[in-house]
Amino acid sequence: MTVAVSPPTIVSGSAAPLIDVRITAIRPAADDTRLYDMARPDGAPLPAAEPGAHIDLNLPNGMTRQYSLVIAHPLPDRYTLGIKRDPASRGGSRYIFDELKIGQALTVSAPRNHFPLAADAAHHVLIAGGIGITPIYAMTQKLGADRASFDLHYAGRSRRQLAFVDDLAGAAFAHIHCDDEHGGALLDLDRIVSQALPESHFYCCGPTPMLEAFRAATAAVAPERVHFEYFSPQAEASKAGGFVVELARSGREVFIPPGQSILETLREAGLTLDSSCQEGICGVCETKVISGVPDHRDSVLSDHEHAANKTMMICCSGCKTERLVLDL
Numbered sequence: 001m002t003v004a005v006s007p008p009t010i011v012s013g014s015a016a017p018l019i020d021v022r023i024t025a026i027r028p029a030a031d032d033t034r035l036y037d038m039a040r041p042d043g044a045p046l047p048a049a050e051p052g053a054h055i056d057l058n059l060p061n062g063m064t065r066q067y068s069l070v071i072a073h074p075l076p077d078r079y080t081l082g083i084k085r086d087p088a089s090r091g092g093s094r095y096i097f098d099e100l101k102i103g104q105a106l107t108v109s110a111p112r113n114h115f116p117l118a119a120d121a122a123h124h125v126l127i128a129g130g131i132g133i134t135p136i137y138a139m140t141q142k143l144g145a146d147r148a149s150f151d152l153h154y155a156g157r158s159r160r161q162l163a164f165v166d167d168l169a170g171a172a173f174a175h176i177h178c179d180d181e182h183g184g185a186l187l188d189l190d191r192i193v194s195q196a197l198p199e200s201h202f203y204c205c206g207p208t209p210m211l212e213a214f215r216a217a218t219a220a221v222a223p224e225r226v227h228f229e230y231f232s233p234q235a236e237a238s239k240a241g242g243f244v245v246e247l248a249r250s251g252r253e254v255f256i257p258p259g260q261s262i263l264e265t266l267r268e269a270g271l272t273l274d275s276s277c278q279e280g281i282c283g284v285c286e287t288k289v290i291s292g293v294p295d296h297r298d299s300v301l302s303d304h305e306h307a308a309n310k311t312m313m314i315c316c317s318g319c320k321t322e323r324l325v326l327d328l
């Protein structure tokens with residue numbers, strides 16, 4: 001998940017509070033896809049959410065998973081998540097489908113957004129693959145309400161697998177592409193990008209092959225106009241260690257040994273640091289870099305942001321220099 005326009009989230013050194021919610025509704029949305037509504041037990045408003053935002057869902061089995069919000073409101077009385085049962089589930093979506101019922105108490109984080117809409121875009125081109133529609137659907141609601149200029153290209157293997165397809169099918173902005181209706185041909189991202197209005201901003205959320213094709217198709221587009229969000233890590237975490245992290249606020253130095261992440265080592269050294277996915281896809285552990293060259297392994301920051309070396313994800317990224325000075 002990444003954007004070039006979002007301000008960096010600087011880890012403050014304190015764990016964020018959790019929010020108590022209960023599941024209030026579970027609705028089918030497509031094959032193996034459901035919508036889960038959750039609200040505070042007393043019905044009080046939840047923290048504001050913007051399109052593209054996601055929350056952490058803390059499951060009773062001890063797992064934490066990140067899901068994008070389908071609807072984004074300034075003062076929401078509920079959060080709605082679109083969740084697809086993943087056949088390769090490591091216990092997250094499988095547990096949710098098999099175990100969570102209406103009334104189940106859970107905790108969630110406040111929304112975080114590493115995939116926001118660009119406020120100044122002349123035109124927005126939204127591209128979603130399968131369950132990647134969840135943050136994109138929230139964007140269509142906002143852009144529609146704002147009467148903004150935008151198009152949606154929404155693709156999947158078949159219509160049965162596409163959530164919200166009936167809502168969207170009649171909308172002038174929506175272009176639905178089902179592979180099985182085109183002889184198995186995939187959505188032509190090169191054509192979409194090349195035919196877009198000048199100065200368009202491009203957004204993509206979907207499976208990894210779609211995101212790789214999107215990044216190739218937008219390679220010549222200015223990085224600040226290209227926005228994408230991954231579901232899964234794109235690189236192995238760096239555990240090479242062998243460097244020193246200097247904590248700029250105290251001047252303390254901590255050696256990162258081989259086999260450990262910066263986050264793990266700093267926690268063992270007594271720091272309280274926020275994290276969630278611990279695999280470089282949620283952006284919670286983003287930390288400002290003062291000097292040194294990180295070995296970026298996250299899927300949150302763009303190539304442009306990686307090259308700038310202004311921030312890094314300390315759960316998965318390492319260091320290419322002997323010393324790294326962090327704003328901690």
Ligand code: FES
Nearest residue numbers: 276278283285315
């Ligand atoms: S904890 Fe999710 S990116 Fe580091």
